[in-house]
Amino acid sequence: MPRVTDDHLAARRRQILDGARRCFAQYGYESATVRRLEETIGLSRGAIFHHFRDKDTLFFELAHEDAERMADVAGREGLIQVMRDMLAAPEQFDWLATRLEIARKLRNDPAFSREWAARSAELSAATTERLRRQEQAGRLRDDVPRDVVRTYLELVLDGLVARLASGDDPEKLGAVLDLVEASVRQP
């Protein structure tokens, strides 16, 4: 019998990812050092990096989990519903702030940027597909190219994350999302 079963392996990976998410949320991307990851996860760096190659691999895996969950909602109900879900979950704001903290790295580190794009591809594809269906159903405004609408919604998502992470009132931001929603609909 193997000493480590698949269940144990999955549980250990889960423990590492959950701890890493808390650590990034608390300290931010840059300040989530290996030492702090050890403390928050409750495992040695040897044990952590046996499962995930390095800090960035951990970060990308968490981003991938987000993207999967968001793609599921975006595909069924659209990217604006993804944003409404964000407003309803204030406990996530600190984690969301890490999305902003990597902007400089995305711009200056091509390898990091490619990896991030790969992990976010699922969400982009789901959004594109949803917009295509909305357009076919005559619910999307047709005077603006679909990829401009998609870029607009992605920009609004980043703006929403920035305002939430800065401490803006979620209720006021909800009213803004109503305006955004109206602005992409067929009048």
Added chain:
Amino acid sequence: MPRVTDDHLAARRRQILDGARRCFAQYGYESATVRRLEETIGLSRGAIFHHFRDKDTLFFELAHEDAERMADVAGREGLIQVMRDMLAAPEQFDWLATRLEIARKLRNDPAFSREWAARSAELSAATTERLRRQEQAGRLRDDVPRDVVRTYLELVLDGLVARLASGDDPEKLGAVLDLVEASVRQP
């Protein structure tokens, strides 16, 4: 005769602010250490902090310069023109990224947040006043409260900064701004 004239004082302050802006742009808010500020500015920490109390004071002074410049454009031509100016000045993207890097601090550090709000007040006031005039002239949509429109435009500005700092194509973002502009106009 005084040893340090007003002209000398102004030139020294300018040297410090310009160097600090380059330093923040290159390293980001957190990693712009006092040592790096010394190197980029070309003065000792003693000389620098004789003119500005600490790193945050320097940062707020730069933010205040931005806000003044942006308020001037926003008051005359609106916040969307401020954003178009951003797209036209790629050399500023790295500095703009620092706006995102302080989001976590804005949320978790009330004193920092108050100081930031005070330095940005001029821009908010100019935007509010411009929207009021646009509404009176019948150019602003009137089915959405004016402060929701303002929050919307501020959110779009943050989103634009995030997309620029992440390396998005400015031309594509220009088309997005056209959509944003149409969405706040009276149809």
